[in-house]
Amino acid sequence: MKALKLTKIAAVVLLASTTLTACNNATESDTAKENITKESPSTLKNESATNQPELLPGFENRLNIYKEVTLTADLSHLSANQKQMLALLIDASKIMDDLFWQQAYSQDKKSFLASISDETVRRFAEINYGPWDRLDGDKVFLTQATKKAHGAEFYPADMTKAEFEQSDFSDKMGLYSVVKRDDEEKLMSISYSEIYHDQMNRAAAILDKAAKFADDKEFSNYLTMRAQALRTDEYQASDFAWMDMKNNPIDVVIGPIENYEDQLYGYRAAFESYVLIKDLAWSEKLAKYAQFLPELQKGLPVAKKYKAEVPGSDADLNAYDVIYYAGHSNAGSKTIAINLPNDEEVQLKKGTRRLQLKNAMRAKFDAIMLPIADELIVPEQRKNVTFTGFFANTMFHEVAHGLGIKNTLNGQGPVRQALKEHASALEEGKADILGLYMIRQLLDKGAITDGTLEDYYTTFMAGIFRSIRFGASSAHGKANMVRFNYFQENGAFSRNEQGLYSINIDKMTAAIDSLSQLILTLQGNGDYQGVDSLVKESGVIGETLAADLARLEAASIPVDIVFKQGKKVLGL
Numbered sequence: 001m002k003a004l005k006l007t008k009i010a011a012v013v014l015l016a017s018t019t020l021t022a023c024n025n026a027t028e029s030d031t032a033k034e035n036i037t038k039e040s041p042s043t044l045k046n047e048s049a050t051n052q053p054e055l056l057p058g059f060e061n062r063l064n065i066y067k068e069v070t071l072t073a074d075l076s077h078l079s080a081n082q083k084q085m086l087a088l089l090i091d092a093s094k095i096m097d098d099l100f101w102q103q104a105y106s107q108d109k110k111s112f113l114a115s116i117s118d119e120t121v122r123r124f125a126e127i128n129y130g131p132w133d134r135l136d137g138d139k140v141f142l143t144q145a146t147k148k149a150h151g152a153e154f155y156p157a158d159m160t161k162a163e164f165e166q167s168d169f170s171d172k173m174g175l176y177s178v179v180k181r182d183d184e185e186k187l188m189s190i191s192y193s194e195i196y197h198d199q200m201n202r203a204a205a206i207l208d209k210a211a212k213f214a215d216d217k218e219f220s221n222y223l224t225m226r227a228q229a230l231r232t233d234e235y236q237a238s239d240f241a242w243m244d245m246k247n248n249p250i251d252v253v254i255g256p257i258e259n260y261e262d263q264l265y266g267y268r269a270a271f272e273s274y275v276l277i278k279d280l281a282w283s284e285k286l287a288k289y290a291q292f293l294p295e296l297q298k299g300l301p302v303a304k305k306y307k308a309e310v311p312g313s314d315a316d317l318n319a320y321d322v323i324y325y326a327g328h329s330n331a332g333s334k335t336i337a338i339n340l341p342n343d344e345e346v347q348l349k350k351g352t353r354r355l356q357l358k359n360a361m362r363a364k365f366d367a368i369m370l371p372i373a374d375e376l377i378v379p380e381q382r383k384n385v386t387f388t389g390f391f392a393n394t395m396f397h398e399v400a401h402g403l404g405i406k407n408t409l410n411g412q413g414p415v416r417q418a419l420k421e422h423a424s425a426l427e428e429g430k431a432d433i434l435g436l437y438m439i440r441q442l443l444d445k446g447a448i449t450d451g452t453l454e455d456y457y458t459t460f461m462a463g464i465f466r467s468i469r470f471g472a473s474s475a476h477g478k479a480n481m482v483r484f485n486y487f488q489e490n491g492a493f494s495r496n497e498q499g500l501y502s503i504n505i506d507k508m509t510a511a512i513d514s515l516s517q518l519i520l521t522l523q524g525n526g527d528y529q530g531v532d533s534l535v536k537e538s539g540v541i542g543e544t545l546a547a548d549l550a551r552l553e554a555a556s557i558p559v560d561i562v563f564k565q566g567k568k569v570l571g572l
């Protein structure tokens with residue numbers, strides 16, 4: 001699954017993506033400390049004497065973890081037709097947003113939000129698409145709310161796993177259907193196109209209309225096919241059409257896509273949308289890196305047999321500015337990179353497209369990374385925390401998933417199967433560390449001309465602090481902790497008496513190489529026990545680090561961002 005919400009899902013949710021996934025990076029963050037006003041909880045209580053939900057004690061300091069940023073992009077190069085099309089794509093996205101609310105929470109969105117008297121609390125509920133704190137393990141933060149069902153609204157609330165597993169009905173594990181009870185209380189499925197008939201048809205009609213305004217023929221074709229997919233629950237043809245687009249300056253990712261919201265089984269897809277403007281200049285810069293993949297694979301710091309596989313060099317890697325997020329992609333933490341489609345058949349035939357969401361990354365960098373650096377990095381290295389470094393680290397993480405080894409060398413089949421529940425954490429750890437390896441190599445070869453090694457390393461370090469705030473329980477979280485502890489043991493960084501961290505370039509380089517070797521060897525050997533020990537020993541947050549992370553919270557540094565977005569802010 002997919003999207004690298006650094007692609008998002010709050011770490012918590014970031015459950016391991018399955019195979020094809022990209023990484024939803026559960027990494028990103030922000031806050032709204034300037035925006036969120038400070039109403040005291042006692043005021044709330046007085047106001048909401050009877051039926052109104054109130055904020056539960058202990059959540060006061062959660063209300064400002066999201067920093068609001070205005071989501072804009074340069075639209076000056078677009079034609080009048082294209083601008084009209086963008087407005088329509090935003091309209092269709094809003095329908096996805098409403099559909100996601102229905103998947104996430106049983107109460108009607110409008111009446112639920114209207115019942116919350118305090119503006120700040122209401123906004124927090126809106127960001128979370130319900131009464132659960134998505135960046136803190138879905139903890140209930142409102143009175144009158146119950147624990148979030150693992151299966152969200154995809155399954156009947158009273159359904160047990162045993163009942164589901166013993167039942168036999170059509171589309172039981174379907175991506176695009178909801179499980180309900182029939183007249184005899186037996187489980188059955190209803191397709192999205194049927195249960196959400198009106199909304200799906202309205203969204204489809206808008207996409208059809210938008211297709212008429214598209215200057216790019218392939219994009220117009222994709223919109224028409226996507227509209228048809230919404231009406232029929234058959235998405236594959238539109239995914240193929242999406243893979244075939246190369247030159248469209250505008251893009252949209254829309255429909256039921258990721259399965260993270262279904263925490264019960266991970267079967268059912270949640271509605272979301274991204275409306276995107278391609279950044280042609282940055283995309284050109286990225287295109288040249290893919291050609292180095294085979295060479296970088298050969299140079300990996302590991303014995304030959306662990307790098308015998310040959311990566312493709314046709315990675316589709318582009319930079320975009322997002323102008324609208326809706327539904328799942330907008331709930332809780334915000335995705336900053338996308339790797340789609342999730343359909344494995346499409347992936348096998350066409351690969352995937354990797355979309356780097358530049359303006360959202362920039363917003364997270366400004367709102368979160370820089371303040372973290374000020375709090376935790378030694379003064380003389382703060383200048384080395386750069387947006388170029390953040391962008392590159394994020395991007396090369398994605399590309400690095402393509403390096404290394406996919407199949408074990410000793411007959412245990414795919415690495416993913418051999419390493420079981422640890423496979424995702426190790427794969428994410430591999431992508432992070434090999435991403436840094438790639439950057440160093442490309443700097444040496446002169447292929448990357450911006451920034452210094454010290455920039456990329458120091459930015460990476462600040463990025464670890466940022467990511468760990470999403471928790472250490474997800475695949476990304478465990479990978480982060482293993483790496484942090486490994487770096488520490490190998491002197492890649494040190495912490496002074498003031499609690500400030502500094503990077504040792506040479507030792508960091510050595511640690512990157514030896515950790516790369518360790519991970520690739522564990523993968524190639526399908527060494528489940530070895531990974532299990534590594535994760536158990538190193539995949540945890542120590543006391544000192546926990547105290548340092550508490551300093552970030554005390555300094556009110558946002559955990560993630562939330563967007564002020566829409567046609568008005570774009571002037572459409």
Ligand SMILES: [Zn+2]
Nearest residue numbers: 022023428431
């Ligand atoms: Zn990843």
